[in-house]
Amino acid sequence: xxxxxxxxxxxxxxxxxxxxxxxxxxxxxxxxxxxxxxxxxxxxxxxxxxxxxxxxxxxxxxxxxxxxxxxxxxxxxxxxxxxxxxxxxxxxxxxxxxxxxxxxxxxxxxxxxxxxxxxxxxxxxxxxxxxxxxxxxxxxxxxxxxxxxx
Amino acid sequence: xxxxxxxxxxxxxxxxxxxxxxxxxxxxxxxxxxxxxxxxxxxxxxxxxxxxxxxxxxxxxxxxxxxxxxxxxxxxxxxxxxxxxxxxxxxxxxxxxxxxxxxxxxxxxxxxxxxxxxxxxxxxxxxxxxxxxxxxxxxxxxxxxxxxxx
DNA sequence: TATTGTTATACTCTATAACTATA
DNA sequence: TATAGTTATAGAGTATAACAATA
Numbered sequence: 001x002x003x004x005x006x007x008x009x010x011x012x013x014x015x016x017x018x019x020x021x022x023x024x025x026x027x028x029x030x031x032x033x034x035x036x037x038x039x040x041x042x043x044x045x046x047x048x049x050x051x052x053x054x055x056x057x058x059x060x061x062x063x064x065x066x067x068x069x070x071x072x073x074x075x076x077x078x079x080x081x082x083x084x085x086x087x088x089x090x091x092x093x094x095x096x097x098x099x100x101x102x103x104x105x106x107x108x109x110x111x112x113x114x115x116x117x118x119x120x121x122x123x124x125x126x127x128x129x130x131x132x133x134x135x136x137x138x139x140x141x142x143x144x145x146x147x148x149x150x
Numbered sequence: 151x152x153x154x155x156x157x158x159x160x161x162x163x164x165x166x167x168x169x170x171x172x173x174x175x176x177x178x179x180x181x182x183x184x185x186x187x188x189x190x191x192x193x194x195x196x197x198x199x200x201x202x203x204x205x206x207x208x209x210x211x212x213x214x215x216x217x218x219x220x221x222x223x224x225x226x227x228x229x230x231x232x233x234x235x236x237x238x239x240x241x242x243x244x245x246x247x248x249x250x251x252x253x254x255x256x257x258x259x260x261x262x263x264x265x266x267x268x269x270x271x272x273x274x275x276x277x278x279x280x281x282x283x284x285x286x287x288x289x290x291x292x293x294x295x296x297x298x299x300x
Numbered sequence: 301t302a303t304t305g306t307t308a309t310a311c312t313c314t315a316t317a318a319c320t321a322t323a
Numbered sequence: 324t325a326t327a328g329t330t331a332t333a334g335a336g337t338a339t340a341a342c343a344a345t346a
Contacts, residue, residue: 002195003256004188008263009173011282012166018289019159035313038154045152052327061315066329088322088327106153113158119288120281128281131274132161138269139168185336202304211338216306238304238345303346308339315334323326 018116026108030101031075035060039068040094040102043078048091050083077101168266176258180251181225185210189218190244190252193228198241200233227251 004010020034027037035058042054055065069092072078077098083091094102117125154160170184177187185208192204205215219242222228227248233241244252267275 004191004195005283005286006279007259008267008279008282009166009169009259011279011286012162012169014286014289015282016159016162016166019162023159041154045154050327062328063316063330064314083327086323086327088320090328109157109159116289117158117285119284124281124284127277129156129158129161131270131278132158132165133155134269134274135267136155136161136164139164139266200304212305213307213339214337236304236346240305301346304344305342306344307342310340311336311338313335313337316332317330318332319330320328321326322328323324 015116019112022112022115023109026112027105030105032071032077032101036068036072037102037105039065040072040077040098041106043072043092044094044099044102047093048083050089050091052089054092072098165266169262172262172265173259176262177255180255182221182227182251186218186222187252187255189215190222190227190248191256193222193242194244194249194252197243198233200236200239200241202239204242222248 023034027033032040038058039054039060042058043049046053046057051065051069052062054060055062060068069078069080069090073080075098076095079093079095080090081093083089117128120128173184177183182190188208189204189210192208193199196203196207201215201219202212204210205212210218219228219230219240223230225248226245229243229245230240231243233239267278270278
């Protein structure tokens with residue numbers, strides 16, 4: 001037993017990297033990366049969001065957000081509609097096509113995670129998810145920020 | 151409950167990012183980053199390694215490894231000694247100072263992890279570590295690669 | 301001919317500062 | 324005066340290709 005794998009961070013990192021690599025492959029044919037997938041999912045779950053809000057919630061710089069939304073708009077996965085109450089800001093909406101890509105990729109994401117966690121039985125997976133949610137909730141309540149999504 | 155936090159990858163990512171941010175702060179005064187800490191720990195646990203071997207095991211490109219080792223050597227945390235059996239390659243060794251930094255930072259790393267996992271009791275933490283080790287072992291046996299360390 | 305380490309270079313991702321149009 | 328979005332630019336971090344020394 002080496003010291004390296006006594007570190008939670010090390011173990012989280014290894015497992016996450018496997019998931020990220022597999023999921024990135026999945027997304028390639030759809031022409032988006034994991035960040036853009038996260039933005040798309042956020043827009044679906046929070047319609048009429050401004051770019052500023054998404055940037056804050058996903059902890060992505062607002063200038064970076066511009067290029068993500070540019071990309072998603074060019075693919076016609078989101079629409080930029082002008083907010084009548086504040087003409088400086090956009091109200092973002094997911095399109096039907098964007099929604100369909102999201103649904104497809106969500107299935108692939110779950111598959112990817114199952115592949116990486118194949119060694120765990122259902123009870124172990126449930127227990128792991130409960131633990132992770134507990135930790136994440138505690139960090140949010142602590143004033144921890146809502147970081148970028150996979 | 152949003153879909154985002156039903157994803158293991160999303161939850162792993164959030165928790166890992168908290169750990170990484172905190173640990174990066176810890177390392178700042180020692181003038182190294184998390185990758186270099188990983189290299190240093192690997193050199194300690196695998197003395198006389200070549201740069202090539204470390205690069206392969208930690209899944210870092212060998213040209214990137216050059217600059218990591220350059221940096222660690224400049225700080226006198228590792229020594230490059232010539233391998234008499236293969237004069238193309240170095241045999242890397244950790245120095246006393248490197249070892250002392252490593253020990254100090256290891257303590258900080260464990261503290262950081264405890265801070266992030268503060269909401270879990272000892273039994274939950276043990277159970278989490280066992281689960282993570284199980285997943286990581288299964289990935290290694292699958293031919294999964296040994297990725298970069300935190 | 302293949303391999304270790306090196307260098308120069310390019311590419312990706314992100315952040316900083318300055319700009320515009322609104323508020 | 325402050326804010327949403329944009330643009331141009333610079334900075335990490337990493338990867339690719341070509342080279343020297345050695346196998």
